[in-house]
Amino acid sequence: MVKASHLKKVYRAGEIDLEVIKDFSLEINEGEFVSLVGPSGSGKSTVLNMLGCLDTPTSGEIIIDGVSTKEMSRTQRANFRGENIGFIFQSFNLIPVLSVYENIEYPLIMIQNLSESERKSRVLKLLEEVGMLEQKDKTPDKISGGQMQRVAIARALVTNPKIIFADEPTANLDSKTAYMIIELMKKIQKEHQTTFIFATHDEKIVANVDRLITIVDGEIVEEKRMSK
Numbered sequence: 237m238v239k240a241s242h243l244k245k246v247y248r249a250g251e252i253d254l255e256v257i258k259d260f261s262l263e264i265n266e267g268e269f270v271s272l273v274g275p276s277g278s279g280k281s282t283v284l285n286m287l288g289c290l291d292t293p294t295s296g297e298i299i300i301d302g303v304s305t306k307e308m309s310r311t312q313r314a315n316f317r318g319e320n321i322g323f324i325f326q327s328f329n330l331i332p333v334l335s336v337y338e339n340i341e342y343p344l345i346m347i348q349n350l351s352e353s354e355r356k357s358r359v360l361k362l363l364e365e366v367g368m369l370e371q372k373d374k375t376p377d378k379i380s381g382g383q384m385q386r387v388a389i390a391r392a393l394v395t396n397p398k399i400i401f402a403d404e405p406t407a408n409l410d411s412k413t414a415y416m417i418i419e420l421m422k423k424i425q426k427e428h429q430t431t432f433i434f435a436t437h438d439e440k441i442v443a444n445v446d447r448l449i450t451i452v453d454g455e456i457v458e459e460k461r462m463s464k
């Protein structure tokens with residue numbers, strides 16, 4: 237589903253080139269739940285943003301669902317991302333003036349050829365799945381952090397993406413809520429067969445993902461397959 241070969245990322249900081257990702261290669265299968273772990277500053281977000289087509293590597297190639305993203309223009313990459321990829325962020329990134337319902341519906345407004353009734357049934361189904369149906373008319377300031385992340389998960393899923401990237405999705409949550417959010421993501425991954433790629437600095441909250449990849453200073457230092 238995702239194949240990254242020899243990714244390198246260099247940031248320019250004033251006069252110095254900062255080589256943040258060195259020679260990063262990784263293959264992720266369809267339906268897998270993978271977590272990147274590692275200390276803050278180790279390069280997890282940089283890797284996630286490259287794999288998720290939000291950013292481009294300095295060199296190397298990324299193939300997603302058989303399609304190389306290397307030669308894509310900015311617009312092509314944005315369209316490809318919109319059709320195939322969902323993102324969940326640490327700070328939820330909900331739109332404050334929209335209701336819970338409208339936040340989830342928002343990515344669908346960008347997709348053509350979807351009838352209003354189809355949109356509605358998808359949003360309602362996801363509201364139910366993430367346990368937010370009763371809160372659907374509230375704006376984000378009226379719900380808790382855990383609830384905001386549930387909405388963000390539903391929003392990421394609404395376009396039926398093949399892959400979901402989640403960058404520190406539990407970092408702003410207390411540990412009990414964090415566990416619940418991870419359980420919810422695992423349940424969704426099983427039901428939808430969505431590939432989940434997750435970054436966190438907290439190894440203990442990802443105890444039963446399929447694979448744990450540890451990154452230090454932009455390099456994979458350990459890879460563990462978890463048995464179920």
Ligand code: ADP
Nearest residue numbers: 247248249256275276277278279280281282283
């Ligand atoms: P993590 O997500 O694991 O905390 P990041 O991928 O955010 O790590 O950052 C990896 C390294 O790259 C850090 O040293 C960070 O300071 C640096 N970095 C990240 N983004 C930029 C940028 N836009 N410009 C320069 N340096 C950056």
Ligand code: MG
Nearest residue numbers: 280281282404
């Ligand atoms: Mg990060």
